Amino acid sequence: GAGVSQSPSNKVTEKGKDVELRCDPISGHTALYWYRQSLGQGLEFLIYFQGNSAPDKSGLPSDRFSAERTGGSVSTLTIQRTQQEDSAVYLCASSLVRGQETQYFGPGTRLLVL
């Protein structure tokens, strides 16, 4: 079946604008994660959704960042009033519920804030 898909693949925006990034997880995967990958920084955890439980938002860097997951499937990461330091690759991953399940990553959205 299809893997994790993300859209858009690239996004260029102006400082101060809002952006929405989309993630379609693998069908049947109840866990969904967002990470940010900046040059030289590795992958930084942002937020985690597990089924109908309240999301773990502990990695969100500021209140300009939010995410939702509708119907337990598609997720949208929203960045409001973008700043240049938000420029990074935003990666989404999904996994089966519980335990040390393998996380499958999408190709990422490359965000550039001018």
Place this chain on the structure above:
Amino acid sequence: QKEVEQDPGPLSVPEGAIVSLNCTYSNSAFQYFMWYRQYSRKGPELLMYTYSSGNKEDGRFTAQVDKSSKYISLFIRDSQPSDSATYLCAMGFTGGGNKLTFGTGTQLKVEL
């Protein structure tokens, strides 16, 4: 100090060489350890996954974990140009919400 330290490289080796990639960590709560490979402009893909000290082998790849030293390694035998990628170590613990903590990644180039 970061929880997981990884030399960013770049590391350049000739084809056929044995490659050693390493990570150290400071959080003794980590219980399971992974190595991901990331090609340019792609998402990471899981290579190896282990949750005990010792060695785990899969084809040309061997993952080694030493929990007492908080040190993990990935060895690649008979390296190929197709192994050229960034290798990321990652680790997590049960009860940690399945969140993974990643190293910064080591860029590897295998030259003909």
